[in-house]
Amino acid sequence: MTTPGAGPSGAGAGVDGVLNFRDVGGLPAGAGTTRSGVLFRSAHLARLSDQGREELRALGVRRIVDLRADDEVAFEPSRIEGLEVETLRAPLFSGPTSSFFERDATLDQLYRSLVDESSDRIVEVVRAVLETRPALVHCTAGKDRTGVIVGIMLAAAGVDEEAVVADYAATAGHLSPERNAFVLARLRRMHPEARNLEELATRSPARAMRTVLDSLTVRFGSPAGYLRAQGMSDAELADLRGALIAAPAPEHPRAEDT
Template identity: 60%
Template sequence: MSGSLVSGAVNFRDVGGLPAGEGRTRDGVLFRSGNLVAVDDDGIDTLRSIGLRRVVDLRDESELAVDPSRLDDLPVEVQHEPLFLGSVASFFARDLSLEQLYTEIADASADRVVAAVRGILADQPVLVHCTIGKDRTGVTVGIALAAAGVDPEAVVADYARTEALLPAGRNARVLSAIRALHPENVHAEDLATRSPARAMRALLAHLDGTYGSAAGYLRAHGMTDAEIGRLREVLVE
């Protein structure tokens, strides 16, 4: 499993090296992370050395306004595909479980998930990110990897890695803000700080049960067999 730590970016990693049947995911093609607001000069140098060509940003307008990405003069195409219908705050207000949240993202924002996966096809190396790189990024990257033929437990394990990469100080701040607003919430800690394997397993099971597979989900929302074949070629060696 190769990693490419970008200074100032939380939870930045390469999804290369995951088992996919007889193959494995390519290094240096698809990256995932949290936002790029605090990337420093060293981080910009690393992004330049990666040769990044596209950034698929899954955040909404309000998040972009508060935390604009730092990309300097990097020659990247930035694609915005906001994945939450309604604000981030609304998910905490409704006290959704991660399983409910991921099903809702996949079902309610399917057109944008497909557009984000098409972004992965359009240019590589490509970075997919949201605010912390856990939920929206987890769903999008998980679906792309599963559709490309990555072993389901490897998709789950890549998702679950996030929890250990989130800064403790950030977790404490976010959790205390949620608890102040919603003291009775059952799911606050999961929503704010955790990426348990069960949540990604549940999403993959939902896609399998409803669409036959992750590839079937993408197909049902407009992707062609040729595009899905190309996704496998791009991501798996």
């Protein structure tokens, strides 16, 4: 979840100055795999360095989808000056992010809220990625809003469920102890009675993404069925699979078999 002040960047960033940056390429999807260099995910870009801007330029990123609310963007504006990249704002929360801490929501409650109350924006983000690629989707920590949207996209495209879950859960390894301590100390001063701060601000348990995917399957038949119920066409879903998934190369007969 986006948290006030993401704190120092942690280890594992693939672009200098950006926490939790990674390419979702190489994930198993039936007989195929996700394409590399098409969809990236990360935390905010407020500490993107000059080196990081060159790295983003080298990756060919053409569109950035920023899932943060207005107050978050004002507090930590993206440092993307000089990059020939289009930024699309798609804030997922209708209210301030602090409301989830004030009511002491669990991750499961937060994710159910995202799926149910931000479905139009989720579809908007999927279509934005389809329209302009390579794309980078990010929020503040790259954990919850980014995790849910990327997880739904990957699952709807046909990525193996355990690979979707593992990609989501990998975020915990990209959030350094220093960053987590910084965020938790700030949040505890603001919400001293909250019991779920640590999970909301620092954790990405596999259970949480399995709960999202299971709920979409029970309620809509599948993650693709969820997007279809929100207005995406079968043609768009086919385009999503084609954009994200590379089929295996055909096997050529060996000389001794001909």
